[in-house]
Each structure stands twice: as C-alpha cells, then as structure tokens.
Amino acid sequence: MTYSVQVKVMPLKELLDPQGKAVMGGLSNMGLSAVQDVRVGKSITLQIDADSENAARQIAEDAAKKLLANPVMEYFEISVN
C-alpha cells in the first residue's frame, strides 16, 4: 500500500531563524502586527510503498535522519495519513 507521510523540518528553537525574522518584518510592514513570531521550516510529503503504517513511518524516519533534516540546526516531526 502507498502511504502519504508528512515530514515537518523546523529550525531548532534555540537557534535564530533569519528567514522567519524577515517574514515577520514583512508582515509588520503590511500592517499585520498581531503576528508575534514567525519560524520557517520545510514541509516534505513522501509517498511511500510499505506493508504497514509503522513500516512507512520507519522509512520516513530513516530518510529524515539521513537526508531531509540537519540535526545540528533542525528537528523533524513525522505524521502518516
């Protein structure tokens, strides 16, 4: 079966996120001052052929650790639909 697996890769909370800061500046300039903080990461959708949901999640975790996320700067979350 093919599972659609969502991997969210975000900058670590301890680190500055210059892209997020830039977006926040842009939003302030446009009058959207209700936005207090912005963080920008990646959202990656994988279509994975696997026997079970758990197997698909395992493959996605493998992919995230080896290629999708840089653990020095980023953390990731996986959800399977």
Place this chain on the structure above:
Amino acid sequence: MTYSVQVKVMPLKELLDPQGKAVMGGLSNMGLSAVQDVRVGKSITLQIDADSENAARQIAEDAAKKLLANPVMEYFEISVN
C-alpha cells in the same frame, strides 16, 4: 491570547517540483527506493495575538495570501493549535 498557527505552503499538484525530484533521486541513491514521490514545500509557524481562534485563522489567511504563498505556483493550508 496567543495562538500558534501552522501554515503549510506546497507546490501545486499540477506543477513539477524540481526540489522534490532531487530529494527523491537522493533517497533512491541511498537505497530508500520505497519512496515513490516527494514534494517539498514550506512549513511556517506563526504566533498570533488574537481574541479568538477564528480571528487568528483570519490573520494567518491574510498573511498567507499577501506574503507567504505565491498562488501561481503554490497552495496553502492553515491549522490552528
């Protein structure tokens, strides 16, 4: 109250996603051939000061339409936590 709002911005399904194709090539080279398709988008977390969940969602939608997503190439989804 401050709401944490998640905006997911993904390339439109009709369009090629070269970054996704590159990631898929990388995963294949690493032996993760169970991955059939990859699409790469942005995941943006906004901290929004608003009176209600609906107001926060409205502000996020405004931000997404005006700045975060390019409707020619991308669609977005909003979820409020």
